[in-house]
Amino acid sequence: MKRIAALLVVMGACLLVPLSAQAGGVDSKRVEQSREDVVSYWTAERMRNAKPVERKRDPFGKPAATAGGGKKTTTGAATEVPAPYTVFPTSTNGKVFFTDNGVNYVCSGTAIESANESVVWTAGHCVNEGPGVYYTNWAFVPAYRDNVRPYGTWAAKSLHTTTTWQSQGDFSYDLGAAAVSPSNATTLTDTVGGRSLAFNGPRSQRYNSFGYPAGSPFNGQRLWKCDSSLYTSDSSTSPQTMGIQCNMTGGSSGGGWVGASDPLARVYSVNSYGYSSLRNVMFGPYQGDLAQQLFATAAAG
Numbered sequence: 001m002k003r004i005a006a007l008l009v010v011m012g013a014c015l016l017v018p019l020s021a022q023a024g025g026v027d028s029k030r031v032e033q034s035r036e037d038v039v040s041y042w043t044a045e046r047m048r049n050a051k052p053v054e055r056k057r058d059p060f061g062k063p064a065a066t067a068g069g070g071k072k073t074t075t076g077a078a079t080e081v082p083a084p085y086t087v088f089p090t091s092t093n094g095k096v097f098f099t100d101n102g103v104n105y106v107c108s109g110t111a112i113e114s115a116n117e118s119v120v121w122t123a124g125h126c127v128n129e130g131p132g133v134y135y136t137n138w139a140f141v142p143a144y145r146d147n148v149r150p151y152g153t154w155a156a157k158s159l160h161t162t163t164t165w166q167s168q169g170d171f172s173y174d175l176g177a178a179a180v181s182p183s184n185a186t187t188l189t190d191t192v193g194g195r196s197l198a199f200n201g202p203r204s205q206r207y208n209s210f211g212y213p214a215g216s217p218f219n220g221q222r223l224w225k226c227d228s229s230l231y232t233s234d235s236s237t238s239p240q241t242m243g244i245q246c247n248m249t250g251g252s253s254g255g256g257w258v259g260a261s262d263p264l265a266r267v268y269s270v271n272s273y274g275y276s277s278l279r280n281v282m283f284g285p286y287q288g289d290l291a292q293q294l295f296a297t298a299a300a301g
Contacts, residue, residue, distance in 0.1 A: 052250030076245030122254030211252025
């Protein structure tokens with residue numbers, strides 16, 4: 001039996017209505033709550049007390065044959081990203097906050113260069129219960145550090161995920177995105193810059209995985225990074241999710257995996273889930289054609 005837990009951040013009640021049908025494998029919701037209501041909801045105290053929720057699956061199935069072989073590992077220790085966070089490209093990393101059933105949660109995300117200059121890329125379980133409803137009070141805080149918001153709070157105007165995550169909770173497609181409203185008449189990526197996404201890229205490479213882990217021994221106040229080559233793949237998923245050595249905890253969900261040797265420093269996956277029986281391994285979905293559709297939908301949102 002699968003036990004699932006995710007890194008989410010939740011905000012107060014915000015009304016959502018359908019934005020579009022499940023076209024092209026992408027599901028979307030328009031946020032009816034005003035930007036002002038979302039921004040005012042997220043006080044420093046609520047952000048500080050938002051709960052990290054980890055997505056866990058058990059037992060671990062037979063891993064695909066890769067360098068690590070899916071055996072238990074004690075490596076993969078994350079390192080803290082040095083300040084300042086306000087310098088590009090570090091400024092593109094941030095915390096995601098939202099509310100689910102009246103409880104506030106936290107995730108991580110990345111500002112992505114796009115046509116609307118407003119896309120935040122994250123995990124599907126950071127926007128939608130999978131299967132289930134979309135969250136409320138959804139906001140992104142780029143360059144967050146020690147309760148300081150140097151670029152303010154960016155409220156979602158639409159939320160997006162894959163139909164397979166929204167309807168089935170399929171971890172192979174645990175990808176999510178938000179289009180956020182402008183702040184002071186400026187767009188997100190005009191303010192903090194944006195990374196690019198990679199689709200259908202090579203699996204076997206080295207990744208820098210970013211996130212704001214909030215579960216012990218972390219406190220969610222600083223940005224951390226794992227540096228790891230592909231360690232294993234999860235044969236229980238299709239397409240197989242990718243596993244790297246990383247000990248980040250709840251709160252880091254949705255943080256981007258940047259190709260360490262990619263001259264464009266593109267995002268190839270996001271922190272998604274782990275196994276209780278496989279310590280210090282973080283899995284992320286492979287970004288193929290459906291991920292590209294998801295991005296195109298959010299970029300038009």
